[in-house]
Amino acid sequence: xxxxEQHPSTLSVQEGDSAVIKCTYSDSxxxxxxxxxxxxxxxxxLIIDIRSNxxxxxxxxxxxxxxxxxxxxSLHITETQPEDSAVYxxxxxxxxxxxxxxxxxxxxxxx
Amino acid sequence: xxxxxxxxxxxxxKEGQNVTLSCEQNLNHDAMYWYRxxxxxGLRLIYxxxxxxxxQKGDIAEGYxxxxxxxxxxxxxxxxxxxxxxxxxxxxxSIGDIGSPLHFGNGTRLxxx
Numbered sequence: 001x002x003x004x005e006q007h008p009s010t011l012s013v014q015e016g017d018s019a020v021i022k023c024t025y026s027d028s029x030x031x032x033x034x035x036x037x038x039x040x041x042x043x044x045x046l047i048i049d050i051r052s053n054x055x056x057x058x059x060x061x062x063x064x065x066x067x068x069x070x071x072x073x074s075l076h077i078t079e080t081q082p083e084d085s086a087v088y089x090x091x092x093x094x095x096x097x098x099x100x101x102x103x104x105x106x107x108x109x110x111x
Numbered sequence: 112x113x114x115x116x117x118x119x120x121x122x123x124x125k126e127g128q129n130v131t132l133s134c135e136q137n138l139n140h141d142a143m144y145w146y147r148x149x150x151x152x153g154l155r156l157i158y159x160x161x162x163x164x165x166x167q168k169g170d171i172a173e174g175y176x177x178x179x180x181x182x183x184x185x186x187x188x189x190x191x192x193x194x195x196x197x198x199x200x201x202x203x204x205s206i207g208d209i210g211s212p213l214h215f216g217n218g219t220r221l222x223x224x
Contacts, residue, residue, distance in 0.1 A: 100156075
C-alpha cells in the first residue's frame, strides 16, 4: 500500500518568513495530494490540494508543488502569520482509494 | 455548526469494556471514515464505508468494529480486544468521489484505564 513520509515533524519560523513542509510518497500511481490544517483543539480542514496532472497550485499565501518523477510534494506558506500556527498533514491517494496521511508537522510562528 | 457531529467529546472507560463512539452527518455524504490520531503518528484509518450496509477495514482495524445501517450514521465500537484504545478518534465524511475533501468531526478523546 501507499506510504507517505512527512518532514519536518516540527518547524518554527519568524513571523513574515516562509515555511516549507515536504512529503514523499511510495505509490507512483497516486494522483491526488491534499493538505490539511489542524489548529489546536480543532478538527483538520482541507487547505489546498493538487492532482497529478498539475505541477503547482497557489491560493493566496499558500502553494503546493508536485514532482511526480521524484514522488514528492511540498507545501509552501509565504508571509507567515500567527494564525498559521497549527499541525499540517499531507496525504496521498490513487483512483477512488482511501487517503494515506503523513505523520504531521507542527508549525509554530514566532512573533 | 452543522455537518458532522461526534459525541461525546470526552469518554472514559475501564479496561475490558466495549465502548461505542457516535458519528452523525447531515451533509448527505455517501462515504464515512474513522481515523485514530496519536501524537507523532498522524491520522491512521480504522474503517471506512462508501455506501450504506457496506464497510471496509482500514490500516488498523483490529480491535474495532463498525456498522453503517443509515447513511447519516457510522458508529465505531472499540472492543476489549484493542490493546491500546486510549487515543483521539476522528470521524470524517466525503461525497465519495476522488478529490472530494474530507469533512471531519470535532473528535472524541477516549481514555481507558
